[in-house]
Amino acid sequence: MATFPSTDWFDAVRKAFNADDAFHGAGGGACSTVMGAKIGRRQFLLTFEGLECSAAREVSEPDLATADFYLDMPYADWRAMIQNIAANGRADLHHTLNTLDLDRPEGLSRSIHGDQYREDLFFRYNQTMQFYFDASARVKTEFAE
C-alpha cells in the first residue's frame, strides 16, 4: 500500500509503468521529458527517459521551474482522477489528462518558463503520460487526506 501523494507512490507507479510493454507500444514509446506534478502544497518531478520513467522525487515549489511542464490541480481532483483510474483500470473520458486540461479555465498543464517548445511536450507525449497514470490502477493506494 502506498500513500498518495508521496515519492513512494510515484515510485510504485513508475515500476508498474516500466514493467509493462503495453505502455510502450503504439501511442507510447520513447520520450524525454521532466514532468512536474503539483498536488496541493506538495510538488514532485518525474523524469522520463527512453521507454522508462527513470526517477520520481519530491521537490520544493521553485523546482517546478525545471520541469518542461507540470500538472496542477487541487488535491480533491487528483484524488478523483486516481480513484477513477483504479475503478476502471484506466482513466475514463472524463478523467484523462486531455479532458482535465480542457475542462479547467487555466488548464491542467502549465509551465513557469512559458517556453512553447517545452510546453508542447505535454501534447507530444500525452499518451505516455496517460499510460503512466493509468498504471496507478495496479498500485494499492491510500490517500493522505
Added chain:
Amino acid sequence: MTQNTGTGARPGVGPAGSEPASATPATPPPFDRPNAAVAAAQADAAPVKPPPPRLTWMGITHQWGTRVKPGKHGLRLGDLNVGIYGEVPAVWNDQTRNPRGAVARRGIPPVGYSIRDKADLWADCAADLYEEAIQRRWAPATDVPWATLASLPDDLEAAICQVATELSQYANVDVEAVTHWQHQMAYGYHEVKQFLATVSFDAARHLEAFRKRALANGGGLGLEGPGEVNRMILESRGGWTETVLYLFVLRGLFTQTMLRYLERYATCDAERAIYGNCLEDKARHLTYGVDHLWYSINHQPDQKLITQQLCIIGERVLVRELKDPVLREALSIVFAGGVARAASEGAAVYRKMMRDFVRRYLDVMKWLGVERTAMFPDELAQYLRND
C-alpha cells in the same frame, strides 16, 4: 475475392493448382532462353581476367577515424553531428546530392535546389523529432481497437463521418504540401528532409485512419470540405517558411485543438486511439513549425514583419472557410452526442474549442514575437470575448 488466374505468373510461384516450383515449363519464357551467340562466344573465348582494382577512391575523405558511440537512447541521428559532419552552413551552395561531409565529385550536373539558405527551413529540433517520429509510430490497422466501434444513431454517425471526411482532406494536403517542397530543399540540411519524410508518413497514416473510421461503422464519406485553407497552403509560393506558418501553425493548431475535443467526446476506444495518436503526431509537427519560425525570425531581419503580414492573410482565409457551416454543425453534433442538443450544448463546446484554438494561436505568435493585435479578425477575436 479476386482469384489469381496465374496468367503471367512466374513458374513455380503461381496459385494453388499451378505447376510446382520444381517443374520445368513446357515453353520457357523468352528471358529464360539461352542466347546462342552469347553461348558461342563464351565457349571460344579465353578466360577473362578482371583488371586489378585501382582503389583510387580509397582514402578520399574530409575526415576519417570518426567513431560515434551510441548513447543512453541508442545511436541517434543528431549524435552523428560531430566534427565536419556536424557543420551545418548558413547557405548550402552545393547543387548536387552530395551528402554533408562527403567529398564532392567533379562534373555532377546540378539538381536545382531552390531552398539553400538554412534560415529557410532549419529547426534545431529536427533530428530529435525525426527519432521521435520513428520511435513513436503507430499503425491504424492494428493499433486501433476497431472492434470497439458500435452502431450509433444516424445523426451522430453522419456527423463523425463528415468530420472524418474533412480531416482526411487535411491530411492529404499535409502530404502534398510537404512533398511539394521537400525535393526543393538542399541535401545539406538532411535532418529537416528526414523529419519531413516522417511528417508525410504521419499524414498518410492520418488519412488512412480517418478514412477507415468513416467506412467502418455503417456510414461513409460525407461532403468535401470548402478547401480554402487547403488551397492557400498548397499555393503558398513565397517559400517553405510561409507554408510552415499556414500548414503547421495556423491549420495545424486548429486541427490539433479539434483532435483534443474529438478525443474528449470519443464514442468508443477506437476513436479515442485515433484522435489521441493523431494528436501526438500533430503536436510534433507543430513543434517543428514553431521552432523553424523562431529560427527564421531570428536569422532574417525582415522575417518577423513578413510573418505578421502572412498571418493577416492566412487568418482571413481561415475566417472565410469557417463561415461554411458544415464542419461547425458536424462538430456540434459530435460534441452534443446527437442533433437534438447540437444547437445549444454542442455549439457551446464548439465555441470553447474555437476559444482554445485562438488562445493557443495567439500564445504561439506572442512567443515568436509576432504582433497579432493589428488587423486581427473580429470573427476570431469574438471567441475570446465569450470567456
